[in-house]
Amino acid sequence: MSRVLVIGCGGVASTAIQKCCQADDIFTDLCIASRTRAKCDALAARLRGRTSANITTAQVDADNVGQLIELIRSFSPDLVMNIALPYQDLTIMDACLACGVNYMDTANYEPEDTDDPAWRAVYEKRCKEAGFSAYFDYSWQWAYRERFEKAGLTALLGCGFDPGVTQAYCAYALKHEFDQIDTIDILDCNGGDHGYPFATNFNPEVNLREVSAPGSYWENGHWIEIPAMSIKREYDFDQVGRKDMYLLHHEEIESLAQNIPGVKRIRFFMTFGQSYLTHMKCLENVGMLSTTPVSFEGHEIVPIKFLKALLPDPASLGPRTHGKTNIGCIFTGQKNGQPKTYYIYNVCDHQECYREVQSQAVSYTTGVPAMCGAMMLLTGRWNIPGVHTVEELDPDPFLEALDRYGLPRSESRSPALVD
Numbered sequence: 001m002s003r004v005l006v007i008g009c010g011g012v013a014s015t016a017i018q019k020c021c022q023a024d025d026i027f028t029d030l031c032i033a034s035r036t037r038a039k040c041d042a043l044a045a046r047l048r049g050r051t052s053a054n055i056t057t058a059q060v061d062a063d064n065v066g067q068l069i070e071l072i073r074s075f076s077p078d079l080v081m082n083i084a085l086p087y088q089d090l091t092i093m094d095a096c097l098a099c100g101v102n103y104m105d106t107a108n109y110e111p112e113d114t115d116d117p118a119w120r121a122v123y124e125k126r127c128k129e130a131g132f133s134a135y136f137d138y139s140w141q142w143a144y145r146e147r148f149e150k151a152g153l154t155a156l157l158g159c160g161f162d163p164g165v166t167q168a169y170c171a172y173a174l175k176h177e178f179d180q181i182d183t184i185d186i187l188d189c190n191g192g193d194h195g196y197p198f199a200t201n202f203n204p205e206v207n208l209r210e211v212s213a214p215g216s217y218w219e220n221g222h223w224i225e226i227p228a229m230s231i232k233r234e235y236d237f238d239q240v241g242r243k244d245m246y247l248l249h250h251e252e253i254e255s256l257a258q259n260i261p262g263v264k265r266i267r268f269f270m271t272f273g274q275s276y277l278t279h280m281k282c283l284e285n286v287g288m289l290s291t292t293p294v295s296f297e298g299h300e301i302v303p304i305k306f307l308k309a310l311l312p313d314p315a316s317l318g319p320r321t322h323g324k325t326n327i328g329c330i331f332t333g334q335k336n337g338q339p340k341t342y343y344i345y346n347v348c349d350h351q352e353c354y355r356e357v358q359s360q361a362v363s364y365t366t367g368v369p370a371m372c373g374a375m376m377l378l379t380g381r382w383n384i385p386g387v388h389t390v391e392e393l394d395p396d397p398f399l400e401a402l403d404r405y406g407l408p409r410s411e412s413r414s415p416a417l418v419d
């Protein structure tokens with residue numbers, strides 16, 4: 001019997017909420033709260049009668065700590081699932097601390113306004129000291145560790161697929177397959193086709209910021225940064241086929257570098273089609289990816305927000321997207337003194353996801369782990385006071401839950417390696 005407050009009602013949240021309703025013996029009371037209450041009401045109406053979970057809705061501005069505290073106090077949840085945007089991570093963590101409630105999210109903090117001078121001063125110092133220049137990093141949320149520990153509360157960070165399941169795969173490999181992991185390659189392949197020349201499959205603003213940033217990887221104890229999309233490889237993905245993939249900076253590299261003892265190299269690759277890359281470069285070159293407001297006919301507009309208004313809503317891609325995703329990790333290392341390689345991954349079919357939850361596989365592969373992570377916290381299996389990323393926690397019950405709720409693992413002990 002648990003009460004869960006879900007903040008956000010976009011593509012990922014709506015999958016997570018529907019999956020929570022499939023486990024309504026655990027998720028007995030759900031409150032869906034977001035900026036636009038009508039979306040929460042529409043989802044709640046769709047679910048009532050199909051689940052025994054008691055569902056209520058609310059309107060909240062998650063940038064406003066006072067409003068969040070009021071909502072949390074009125075609903076008294078056991079857990080707050082933040083599935084809004086990374087911009088709201090800190091305000092929701094503040095409200096959880098004020099109300100004594102566990103917290104989880106699917107992406108680490110980044111500010112909405114990257115021109116804010118106070119944030120920029122910290123950011124520029126971090127770029128110099130750490131050696132990577134992505135707008136997002138864990139330092140902001142790791143700064144809450146002591147407060148969550150003292151309050152006896154757990155904050156679970158980045159519990160989607162990547163970050164999230166990819167780190168559980170690392171913890172699983174370390175626990176069962178290796179004495180020493182030397183290298184990790186995280187491969188995120190989306191072989192889906194939605195038929196548009198250009199669309200993003202999750203929040204466009206967050207997605208475009210991520211993929212237009214310089215790439216980076218961890219090697220021999222430090223970051224190596226490279227120009228965006230300048231390292232390209234081809235890989236033959238199970239059930240998808242050959243795809244071009246590009247090295248990106250990705251948030252889980254930062255925590256894995258700290259938590260996988262002795263790891264020598266961690267890289268992250270994502271597949272992109274040529275049409276996506278050409279459109280993105282063009283939009284970047286003309287300034288449409290900028291987060292700095294410009295004055296247009298007497299109005300202030302933020303170019304990337306305007307672009308978001310023009311692009312297809314990721315939630316609308318579900319019925320049009322065909323094909324599969326394949327996301328996983330390839331490891332090299334040693335077991336019992338012998339060299340070893342191991343690949344663990346999940347393949348997910350866009351149309352099957354659509355039939356089940358009316359969303360494409362990118363929302364599905366994020367929403368299901370969010371629900372399974374919530375289940376780990378509600379059943380006491382991952383409750384360690386403090387602020388934690390997924391690789392710090394026992395992977396076994398989590399991977400079992402993923403197998404059961406729609407994201408089963410596949411394995412290979414002789415995978416092709418990425419050079």
Ligand SMILES: NC(=O)c1ccc[n+]([C@@H]2O[C@H](COP(=O)([O-])OP(=O)(O)OC[C@H]3O[C@@H](n4cnc5c(N)ncnc54)[C@H](OP(=O)(O)O)[C@@H]3O)[C@@H](O)[C@H]2O)c1
Nearest residue numbers: 008009010011012035036062084107160161162163202203
């Ligand atoms: N770990 C992973 O594998 C992974 C993969 C993909 C995405 N993600 C993360 O998942 C999260 C959700 O992505 P998505 O694609 O579902 O995004 P989305 O479709 O844009 O949904 C975001 C939701 O948050 C709500 N929201 C935004 N600002 C808010 C505020 N100030 N107060 C209250 N609600 C607010 C939005 O409300 P409106 O409806 O009013 O706009 C919307 O319902 C993001 O953090 C994204 O980075 C993680």
